[in-house]
Amino acid sequence: MSDEHKPGPYDDLPEPAVRRRRLNASLIWLVPTLAALVGLSLAVKAWLQQGPTIRISFASAEGVEADKTEVKYKNVVIGRVEAVDLSEDRKRVIVKVALNKSAESFATAGTRYWVERPRIGLGGVSGVGTLLSGSYIGADVGDSQERKAFFVGLENPPAVMRGAPGKSFVLHSDDLGSLDIGSPVYYRRIRVGRVSSYQLDEDGKGVTLRIFVDGPNDRYVTRSARFWNASGVDVSLGADGLKVNSQSLATVIAGGVAFQDPPGPHDTTPAAEDTRFTLFADRATAMAPPDGPGQYVRMRFDQSVRGLAVGAPVEFLGVNIGRVVSINLDYDAGRQRFPALVGALLYPQRLGRAYEKLAAAAASHGGEEGLLGTLVAHGLRAQMRVGNLLTGQMYVALDFVPNAPKATFDPRAKPLELPTAPGSFDKLQEQVVQIVDKVQKIPFDSIGRHLDDSLAGLDGALKQVNGQLLPQLNRTLEGAQQTLHSANGALSADAPLQRELGDTLEQLQRMARSLRALTDYLGVHPEALLRGRQDAPPPPAPPSPGRKP
Amino acid sequence: MSAPPRAVELGLVGCTVCGQVCRAPGPLAQAACPRCGAVLRRRKAGSLARSWAFLIAAFIFYIPANLLPIMRTVSLGDVDDNTILSGVVELWVKGSPDLAVIVFAASIMVPMLKFVVLATLLVCAQRRSRWAQVQRARLYRLVDLIGYWSMLDVFVVSLLTALVRFGFFSEVEPLPGVIYFGLTVILTMLASMSFDPRLTWDTDKDAP
Numbered sequence A: 001m002s003d004e005h006k007p008g009p010y011d012d013l014p015e016p017a018v019r020r021r022r023l024n025a026s027l028i029w030l031v032p033t034l035a036a037l038v039g040l041s042l043a044v045k046a047w048l049q050q051g052p053t054i055r056i057s058f059a060s061a062e063g064v065e066a067d068k069t070e071v072k073y074k075n076v077v078i079g080r081v082e083a084v085d086l087s088e089d090r091k092r093v094i095v096k097v098a099l100n101k102s103a104e105s106f107a108t109a110g111t112r113y114w115v116e117r118p119r120i121g122l123g124g125v126s127g128v129g130t131l132l133s134g135s136y137i138g139a140d141v142g143d144s145q146e147r148k149a150f151f152v153g154l155e156n157p158p159a160v161m162r163g164a165p166g167k168s169f170v171l172h173s174d175d176l177g178s179l180d181i182g183s184p185v186y187y188r189r190i191r192v193g194r195v196s197s198y199q200l201d202e203d204g205k206g207v208t209l210r211i212f213v214d215g216p217n218d219r220y221v222t223r224s225a226r227f228w229n230a231s232g233v234d235v236s237l238g239a240d241g242l243k244v245n246s247q248s249l250a251t252v253i254a255g256g257v258a259f260q261d262p263p264g265p266h267d268t269t270p271a272a273e274d275t276r277f278t279l280f281a282d283r284a285t286a287m288a289p290p291d292g293p294g295q296y297v298r299m300r301f302d303q304s305v306r307g308l309a310v311g312a313p314v315e316f317l318g319v320n321i322g323r324v325v326s327i328n329l330d331y332d333a334g335r336q337r338f339p340a341l342v343g344a345l346l347y348p349q350r351l352g353r354a355y356e357k358l359a360a361a362a363a364s365h366g367g368e369e370g371l372l373g374t375l376v377a378h379g380l381r382a383q384m385r386v387g388n389l390l391t392g393q394m395y396v397a398l399d400f401v402p403n404a405p406k407a408t409f410d411p412r413a414k415p416l417e418l419p420t421a422p423g424s425f426d427k428l429q430e431q432v433v434q435i436v437d438k439v440q441k442i443p444f445d446s447i448g449r450h451l452d453d454s455l456a457g458l459d460g461a462l463k464q465v466n467g468q469l470l471p472q473l474n475r476t477l478e479g480a481q482q483t484l485h486s487a488n489g490a491l492s493a494d495a496p497l498q499r500e501l502g503d504t505l506e507q508l509q510r511m512a513r514s515l516r517a518l519t520d521y522l523g524v525h526p527e528a529l530l531r532g533r534q535d536a537p538p539p540p541a542p543p544s545p546g547r548k549p
Numbered sequence B: 001m002s003a004p005p006r007a008v009e010l011g012l013v014g015c016t017v018c019g020q021v022c023r024a025p026g027p028l029a030q031a032a033c034p035r036c037g038a039v040l041r042r043r044k045a046g047s048l049a050r051s052w053a054f055l056i057a058a059f060i061f062y063i064p065a066n067l068l069p070i071m072r073t074v075s076l077g078d079v080d081d082n083t084i085l086s087g088v089v090e091l092w093v094k095g096s097p098d099l100a101v102i103v104f105a106a107s108i109m110v111p112m113l114k115f116v117v118l119a120t121l122l123v124c125a126q127r128r129s130r131w132a133q134v135q136r137a138r139l140y141r142l143v144d145l146i147g148y149w150s151m152l153d154v155f156v157v158s159l160l161t162a163l164v165r166f167g168f169f170s171e172v173e174p175l176p177g178v179i180y181f182g183l184t185v186i187l188t189m190l191a192s193m194s195f196d197p198r199l200t201w202d203t204d205k206d207a208p
């Protein structure tokens, strides 16, 4: 088509210069090759990270979103929710989870899953973090190696993670109280564990709880540990007054279990895992010595049972040995009276050593009933007594009543019936009336009058003392003071009296000296007496006054 | 021959850099512009191969660009990883259909359009087809014009990342997807740059 060297008007144009050849253009294919390699590596990486897919069934999908909700173990993401569907019967939701490759061990039987979302319960607020980060599915791996792809999710986070240090124990109680899963377990008011599960007993007559005590505090659970329900405030208004007892404010709200060793010598070996304990209603019951079997007795009172309540204590010589369990009225057609039938459970073992001795004695009296018969013969009677004057609460006292009228006691009766004595309340009333009478007889009026007169006399006497006696006394004292003053003046070292005395003594001395000189002169010149003294050397001049010789 | 003559028919070649016209009676090889020294070529060297290579690489990267999330938004603890498509869906659902349309056009439609158009141009040029030459030329200009405008997603992500840094409560974080998307856009741009539009008109068997 184009002719070689076609002559034209452009022949004077320059020829191109010759240059060496550049790099081979086919190198450009490295670019897509590189891209392909990168893409391939991405695919391989994605494929390698692909872990097992599991399905978890939950009651509700609240907070769970496809492609968003993560599955976490110890806050490490181990998978992600892929899809959320309803189950075929539409009763539950099925969450499809793609686990990471590294989390393959979570697709085994025994792994537990639950939705971690913010929960506000009596036990406190949990999962606060999920308020901001969104809910996630928590996982707790088990020990099993068996592969599993379908799980039933827990509705609540498990109270105990597997592998957590600590021990789990079994408690048995009459009822659950205000306890719940997660309720705290306290040891000396420090939280050391929690209730992990509970269930009704097979026979429906009690509740079995499992608690978990964290290590290392689990060692304080000894074989003889006593557990009690620390829930709520235990306010009891009984014959022994008002009692308020609580473990802590938290337990008041949320309930809890407390445990401690009983006082006195006991077995301090740490209890083994899953040891069974009784959960007592309160601390006092838990710490009380074991009651042993109870003995039901019935008492017939011919008086009002006002103030006596079911649960009131029964005391023997002041020792609580039982409680009232029933109060009923009977009708005595013969006497047209309504005696009260009070049933009580007695725990003789509470008497301690006395019980042991009594039991030994009972053997010789034909059993416990026989012993009781003997005691009744010696005056043992049941009485209703006032336990608390303020509230009028009554209790039943078993006491030996002196000169008690003879009572019949049938040791073979079922139930045993204890004879009663008139209650102390009537007696008390009588005594109070007597006291009031005596008080009334006191002549308060005349006492008052006499007291008045006496006071008036005393007043006069005091006035006299004030007005007359005291001034005189004052004067006397002044005089005495003056005398003492003068005495003081006279006796002091620089007193004039003292000085005069000194001068007198000196003059006396001088006089004695002159007298001696005179006698000496007269001894030599006796004529001087007649002729007078000749000129003779004069006697030595007397020393100036005050000069000591 | 009714068509006007072309440079090759006149034995001429123009320097693509300085515009100097040189005589080139024979096939050009290792020729340089006598004035500025640039390599003289009748057509871009290896245009078809380069374009194909870039286009294929772009297409390969387009797959992870769409599968991988391009951006993580954290608002009030709600972590949200979005791919391009899920971002579009979310925009639409959350009440910004106009934005959704723009993002969809820029990030899905335009790259796809580029692939199709460039592939068509390349195939036609390779076969020296005379089919719809004028329209093909227009398409090429269009593709060239759009160029980096489909980088919109990359711009959005980088802008958001720079702007929204309120710590825990709100955060935008780019994810690997955006790199692949950027690479896709760049590679398509390179592909369209490598394509010599004159090839569209080289319908003769003996053309260079």
Ligand SMILES: [Zn+2]
Binding pocket: B015, B016, B017, B018, B019, B020, B033, B034, B035, B036, B037, B038
């Ligand atoms: Zn030039």
